[in-house]
Amino acid sequence: MLDSATFLTPAQIVAELDKYIIGQHDAKRNVAIALRNRWRRLHAPADMQREIVPNNILMIGSTGVGKTEIARRLAAIADAPFTKVEASKFTEVGYVGRDVESMVRDLAEQAVNLVKQRRKEAVKSQAAQAVEDAILDALIPPLPGAGSAPAVPGGVGFGISSAAGNDMPTSDRELNERTRERFREKLQRGELEERFIDIKVQQGGSPGIGLMGGQAGLDEASLQGLQDMLGSMMPKKTRKRKVTIAEARKILLDEEAAKLIDMDEVKDEAIRLAENAGIIFIDEIDKVASSNANKSGPDVSREGVQRDLLPIVEGSAVTTKYGVVNTDHILFIAAGAFHVSKPSDLIPELQGRFPIRVELQSLTKEDFYRILKDPKNALTKQYEALLKAEDVELTFDDAALEELASIAFEVNSEVENIGARRLHTVMSRLLNDILFDVPDRIGPNAHIQVTRELVEQRLQGMVRNRDLSQYIL
Numbered sequence: 001m002l003d004s005a006t007f008l009t010p011a012q013i014v015a016e017l018d019k020y021i022i023g024q025h026d027a028k029r030n031v032a033i034a035l036r037n038r039w040r041r042l043h044a045p046a047d048m049q050r051e052i053v054p055n056n057i058l059m060i061g062s063t064g065v066g067k068t069e070i071a072r073r074l075a076a077i078a079d080a081p082f083t084k085v086e087a088s089k090f091t092e093v094g095y096v097g098r099d100v101e102s103m104v105r106d107l108a109e110q111a112v113n114l115v116k117q118r119r120k121e122a123v124k125s126q127a128a129q130a131v132e133d134a135i136l137d138a139l140i141p142p143l144p145g146a147g148s149a150p151a152v153p154g155g156v157g158f159g160i161s162s163a164a165g166n167d168m169p170t171s172d173r174e175l176n177e178r179t180r181e182r183f184r185e186k187l188q189r190g191e192l193e194e195r196f197i198d199i200k201v202q203q204g205g206s207p208g209i210g211l212m213g214g215q216a217g218l219d220e221a222s223l224q225g226l227q228d229m230l231g232s233m234m235p236k237k238t239r240k241r242k243v244t245i246a247e248a249r250k251i252l253l254d255e256e257a258a259k260l261i262d263m264d265e266v267k268d269e270a271i272r273l274a275e276n277a278g279i280i281f282i283d284e285i286d287k288v289a290s291s292n293a294n295k296s297g298p299d300v301s302r303e304g305v306q307r308d309l310l311p312i313v314e315g316s317a318v319t320t321k322y323g324v325v326n327t328d329h330i331l332f333i334a335a336g337a338f339h340v341s342k343p344s345d346l347i348p349e350l351q352g353r354f355p356i357r358v359e360l361q362s363l364t365k366e367d368f369y370r371i372l373k374d375p376k377n378a379l380t381k382q383y384e385a386l387l388k389a390e391d392v393e394l395t396f397d398d399a400a401l402e403e404l405a406s407i408a409f410e411v412n413s414e415v416e417n418i419g420a421r422r423l424h425t426v427m428s429r430l431l432n433d434i435l436f437d438v439p440d441r442i443g444p445n446a447h448i449q450v451t452r453e454l455v456e457q458r459l460q461g462m463v464r465n466r467d468l469s470q471y472i473l
């Protein structure tokens, strides 16, 4: 990531976002600039790199208009660790100041997973070789002292049942090795995939260790670290399982790949990745803004949350179980509807840390129509793929999509505006019976065409009946 050869220009980032998100051009442009600026920072002189602060963004827009989706897709484009928190959760009873740091710990966790995944991918072929050896050991255990026999080049046709007398094995060891080679070839040709073998699998979790926080004044990070350390000192519990060779390959591949990667290196790289490429999305920031000058009751707690957030957003060192994460260059994207409070109700220091304000537009009927149809992951495409798995073809007339968009829009304005999320409920209501009837009553090779009439017939009654639509749509 952040690699000059592969890193996208702002226009290219917007084009990528366009594949998934309809409209919201201003928000897309600004996140694209912020992302590109990270690459620019890393290519600036070292002394300047420390000075350049990230362009944290405040997204203003009602629920379901694409705020989270833009941030999440941005992270995916950059292959960057991403985490989302709801600021309002920190105002809940039982909340203690330090919890705010948990967002950075989550980010570190995501970064470790990402790096682990990348490294596992890089050692995949090496791991596949180790898996083959392990499966072979289960099929034909090597003789004591022999270890896993290396592949014999040119050993094809070198079978123990060979008729040629001078090919006969001269010792048990040789016989064992030849048999293994014969099986290795069969394995490589995929001839044994359905055969059952016994494999040893590691059981998840640290065995029997549970520490309670607060006992020795331990914070969450030290507690985690201690648990991990104790866990790694305990012998790993393994369990025998009978599985097909095909299944064994999947299970063992992960284990073997994990053995090949150096966890200390993973941790170091993950910390750097979280610090330089991490994106933290803080939703519902408006809920911690005080809407009036009355500084008592809940407002005090809201302002407290903002004060706790401040050092993290300004840049501080947070201890995680993988090491200390410096938050100076993490990109923070805060979001909120700001129906009641305004961005200016946030404490000035926090306002200053989110210099870029973008407003997301409410979605129109036409946007809904396009959201149903255009994105790579459009709902219509998702349902088409689901039914395709049953060999049933599902198609939507344009007029049907217009009607669906119009119904979703109407329910949003009459009942509650939940943005594009309404499309999910409307579509699921429309297609529920069909999804139930396939394949029992609607067999394979059927073609279902969703027309405007079908949409009206299934949904109009509900839209007209407010009580019903409140609960169902």
Ligand SMILES: Nc1ncnc2c1ncn2[C@@H]1O[C@H](COP(=O)(O)OP(=O)(O)OP(=O)(O)O)[C@@H](O)[C@H]1O
Residues within 6 Å of the ligand: 020, 021, 022, 023, 024, 061, 062, 063, 064, 065, 066, 067, 068, 069, 070, 283, 284, 335, 371, 375, 419, 420, 421
């Ligand atoms: N402009 C859009 N284009 C395509 N899909 C969208 C758009 N807006 C919302 N959606 C879809 O609607 C759903 C909810 O959107 P999202 O999570 O981004 O809402 P949000 O604006 O972050 O709201 P909240 O503040 O409540 O979290 C997602 O499934 C998303 O794909």
